[in-house]
Amino acid sequence: xxxxxxxxxxxxxxxxxxxxxxxxxxxxxxxxxxxxxxxxxxxxxxxxxxxxxxxxxxxxxxxxxxxxxxxxxxxxxxxxxxxxxxxxxxxxxxxxxxxxxxxxxxxxxxxxxxxxxxxxxxxxxxxxxxxxxxxxxxxxxxxxxxxxxxxxxxxxxxxxxxxxxxxxxxxxxxxxxxxxxxxxxxxxxxxxxxxxxxxxxxxxxxxxxxxxxxxxxxxxxxxxxxxxxxxxxxxxxxxxxxxxxxxxxxxxxxxxxxxxxxxxxxxxxxxxxxxxxxxxxxxxxxxxxxxxxxxxxxxxxxxxxxxxxxxxxxxxxxxxxxxxxxxxxxxxxxxxxxxx
Numbered sequence: 276x277x278x279x280x281x282x283x284x285x286x287x288x289x290x291x292x293x294x295x296x297x298x299x300x301x302x303x304x305x306x307x308x309x310x311x312x313x314x315x316x317x318x319x320x321x322x323x324x325x326x327x328x329x330x331x332x333x334x335x336x337x338x339x340x341x342x343x344x345x346x347x348x349x350x351x352x353x354x355x356x357x358x359x360x361x362x363x364x365x366x367x368x369x370x371x372x373x374x375x376x377x378x379x380x381x382x383x384x385x386x387x388x389x390x391x392x393x394x395x396x397x398x399x400x401x402x403x404x405x406x407x408x409x410x411x412x413x414x415x416x417x418x419x420x421x422x423x424x425x426x427x428x429x430x431x432x433x434x435x436x437x438x439x440x441x442x443x444x445x446x447x448x449x450x451x452x453x454x455x456x457x458x459x460x461x462x463x464x465x466x467x468x469x470x471x472x473x474x475x476x477x478x479x480x481x482x483x484x485x486x487x488x489x490x491x492x493x494x495x496x497x498x499x500x501x502x503x504x505x506x507x508x509x510x511x512x513x514x515x516x517x518x519x520x521x522x523x524x525x526x527x528x529x530x531x532x533x534x535x536x537x538x539x540x541x542x543x544x545x546x547x548x549x550x551x552x553x554x555x556x557x558x559x560x561x562x563x564x565x566x567x568x569x570x571x572x573x574x575x576x577x578x579x580x581x582x583x584x585x586x587x588x589x590x591x592x593x594x595x596x597x598x599x600x601x602x603x604x605x606x607x608x609x610x611x612x613x614x615x
Contacts (some may be wrong), residue, residue, distance in 0.1 A: 276307060276308055276596070277307050278305070278307055278308050278309070278376055278377075278592050278595045279308075279309045279311065279364040279374070279376050279377075279599045280309070280310055280311070280375055280376065280377045280378065280379060280588060280595065281310075281311045281365075281369040281370065281374075281375040281377070281378045281379070281590050282294050282298055282311065282312050282313065282378075282379055282380075282460050282588070283313055283314070283319060283363045283366040283367065283378065283379065283382055284298075284313055284314035284362060285313075285314035285315060285341070285344045285362040286318050286344070286363055286380045286381045286382030286383075287347075287381025287382055287575065287577045287578070287579060287584075288347065288381070288577050288579075289381075289578070289580070291314060291315070291318050291319055291322050292322055293381075293580060294312065294314075294584060295305040295312065295319060295322040295323055295326070296322075296326065296584075297396040297412075297579075297581045297582070297585040297588055298310045298312060298336075298487070298588065299323070299326045299328060299329055299332065300498035300581070300585045301585055301588040301589065302335055302336070303328060303331070303332060304585075304589075305351035305589075305592055307604055308335065308381045308592055309336075310335065310337070310339070310588075311336075311337040311338070311339055311366075311369060311374070312336070312337070312338050312339070312579055313339045313340075313366040313451075314340075314362040315341070316338050316339070316340035318457055319336055319338050321515055323336065323338075339369075339472075341360055341361060341364075341365045341366075343358045343359075343360050343361040343362070343384050344361055344362055344363075345361045345363045345383050345386045346363075346383065347382070348383075349386060350373045350385075351383070351386045351388070351389035351390075352389070354383065354386035354389065354390060355386070355389045355390055355393055362382075363380050363382045363386065363387060363390060364390055364394070366378045366379075366380060367391055367394050367413075367570075367572065368394060370394075371395055371570065372391070372396050374590075375573060376575070376595035377570070377571035377572070377573065377591040377592070377595045378391075378570070378571070378572050378591070379562075379572075379573045379575060379584075379587050379588050379591045379592060380508065380572070380573075380574060381574075381575035381576065381577050381579050381587070382586060383577075384406075384423070384574060385538045385579075387572065387574055388406075388424055388564070388565060390611060391404070391570075391572045392404060392563055392568065393537065395443070395569045395570040396568070396569050397567050397568060397569065398567055398568070398603060398604050399439065399604070399607070399608070400435075400607040401435055401439070401567040401603075401607060402432055402435060403432055403435070404565050404566060404567035404568050405418065405420045405421035405424050405425060405435075405436045405439065405440075405506070405565075405566050406420060406421055406422040406423055406506070406509075406533050406563050406564070406565055406574065406598045407420035407421070407422065407436075407439075407440050407443060407563060407564045407566050407568055408420070408422050408513065408560065408562070408564070409560040409562075410494055410502075410513070410557075410560065411495070411516075411560060412494070412495050412496060413495065413496055413497055413537055414496075414497035415497060416497075416560060417494060417499065417500060417502060418440060418443070418444050418453075418500065418501045418502070419494065419501070419502040419503075419504070419509060419512070419513070419572055420436050420501075420502075420503060420509065421436055421437075421505060421506035421509050421510040422439045422506065422510055422513050422563060422567065423506045423507075423509060423510035423513070424504065424506050425505065425506040426506055426507045426598035427505065427507070428471040428505045428506065429470070429475055430470055430474040430476075431472045432531075433457070433477075433503055433505065434474065434477045434478060434481065435567070435607075436503050436566075437455050437480070437481070437483055437485075437501070438483065438603075438607065439501045439603050440455070440566065441453055441455055441483050441484070441501055442599060442602050442606055443566060443594070443599050443603070444500055444501050446594075446597035446598075446599050446602055447549045447590075447594060447597055447599070448500070450500055453484060453500035453501050453588070454484050454485075454486045454498075454499040454500045454501065455478065455484060455485050455486060455499060455503060456487065456488065456489035456493060456498060456499035456501070456502050456503065457471065457474060457475055457485075457487070457488055457489065457502075457503050457504070458488075458491070458494075458502055458503065458508060458509075458512075459471050459488040459490065460490070461490060462487065462488045462490060463488070463489065464488075466488065467488070468573060468614070475487070475488065478605070484590055486498070486499045489502060490510065494512060494516075495516070495519065503575050509511065510592045516552075518545055531544075533562065534609060559583070560574060560585065560586070561575055561576050561579055561583040561584065561586040561590075562574070562586050562587035562588075562589070562590035562591070563575075564590065564594060565586065566603070567603075568600075569600065570600065571594045571595055571599070571600060573588075573590050573591040573594070574587075575587035587610075
């Protein structure tokens with residue numbers, strides 16, 4: 276089975292040099308992968324030619340020209356209505372036409388969600404798409420959604436998020452019945468507002484492996500396989516974790532460069548510091564899924580380097596290989612039938 280992925284080559288802070296380098300690496304790792312780079316054709320082909328290994332994978336590369344680029348600060352409305360030949364729009368159109376199995380973009384998150392929802396539509400029975408990403412934990416990583424696509428989600432929407440996320444985690448991670456936790460201000464049943472309490476009741480009545488309420492620190496302890504929350508709280512948690520990682524790196528660097536003695540200690544501790552940096556590197560967990568759409572779309576961090584953009588491509592490959600769209604559709608259809 277060949278997995279085909281379109282790449283919004285011009286999207287993100289760094290554009291074509293990063294997306295092409297990551298794509299070449301992905302092609303060398305996944306032998307059944309085909310990539311379609313979308314953007315300025317001349318620039319993309321020039322960048323591909325810079326990579327010595329590109330000759331070995333050239334038969335699995337396609338380039339499609341797009342005349343426009345969605346800027347990182349551009350409003351979703353303008354991107355959707357005015358830039359119909361943007362690299363982002365064309366890459367998503369390829370998913371719609373079934374020419375590719377998935378799309379990856381490091382572009383404007385709001386524009387990507389708006390265009391994806393307009394072009395691909397949502398799965399029948401799903402009201403709103405949600406963004407799911409991985410978060411580092413003491414035991415490896417957990418998954419969390421929604422990370423910012425929706426604000427003030429209803430209990431029914433949160434149940435949808437949990438259902439979609441559980442299927443995605445099970446299929447891509449190989450976890451049978453992943454545990455699901457609902458983010459709250461405490462673990463006790465009486466904690467939280469009425470929306471959270473109603474959501475918890477819905478989750479308890481579902482077929483999901485519902486653990487119960489989890490608190491903010493449970494995210495990083497790895498208490499559950501999937502953390503469910505509204506996009507408002509999820510995005511704050513995501514940005515807070517990135518900020519904490521940056522702050523810890525800042526203080527470690529300052530402590531180890533204070534004087535000649537600390538520099539010697541830093542030299543001795545180099546292997547430990549490298550492992551610490553790798554564990555908290557956001558790029559290691561790059562690639563957030565826009566779940567609920569009738570097609571696979573993966574959002575890379577806008578400032579991703581080639582290594583972290585490769586991680587996003589890998590996520591798209593895994594989701595396409597697991598055929599998660601059909602799996603989610605089947606489960607949602609089953610639940611709708613049972614509720615009739």
